[in-house]
Amino acid sequence: MLLTLRVRDLLLASWDADPEQIARALPPGLAPAPLDGRHLVTLAALRYTSGRLGRVPVVPFSQLNVRAYVEHEGEPAVVFLLARVTLPGMAAALLGAPYRPARLRVARGRAEASGLGVSIAYEPVGAHDPSPLTEHVLGLYEAAGLRAFRIRRGPAVWQRAEARGSARADPLVALGFDVSAPPSLLYAESAAFEADVPPRRVR
Secondary structure, eight states: OEEEEEEEEEEEEEEEOOHHHHHHHSOTTOOBOOBTTBOEEEEEEEEEEEEEETTEEOOOEEEEEEEEEEEETTEEEEEEEEEEEOGGGGGGGGGTOOOEEOOOEEETTEEEEGGGTEEEEEEEEEEOOOOGGGTOOEEEEESSSEEEEEEEEOOOOEEEEEESSOOEEHHHHHTTOOOOSOOEEEEEEEEEEEEESSOEEOO
16 A cells, blocks of 8 residues: 655754664664764654545654664665654554654754653754765564565755754663764755555565
């Protein structure tokens, strides 16, 4: 079944990370892969404003996820280590998505989840060079085995962003990552995705 989603205020906050620590956080059988020579972990925040699952409308909801980067069967991939959504997004759990509910505030200039210990204030500052962070099409997550899905991306204009004040990302700290340095930030005001669901089990 085809899932289409329109997105607003997509923020990617990335930190350099020890590849051995990334490996400890990954599902069994996966190993971290560098992006442009750097090993990264990313906290992503976004708002789904509309969409459809087949012919059924998708109600708006927000999401926060933690991701790392691997190579799977010779292809770069994103591994989702954690995913939290506002209550309307929990309907996706019926399709096998490993979501848990949370109170999230996602808007231009701020991503916040006070109950999770996440707070990032930022300001978009202009165009950025192409980045592999925004180009992955294969997603992986663990739910009774490793599952995979492919994303088809619509147009998006990515911008660099600068943090305003200190960023807080406790979910990454809980996984053993050092987030004391300022993150690298990328921001897209709008984006769109398509994927065939449910994800397939790969092992």
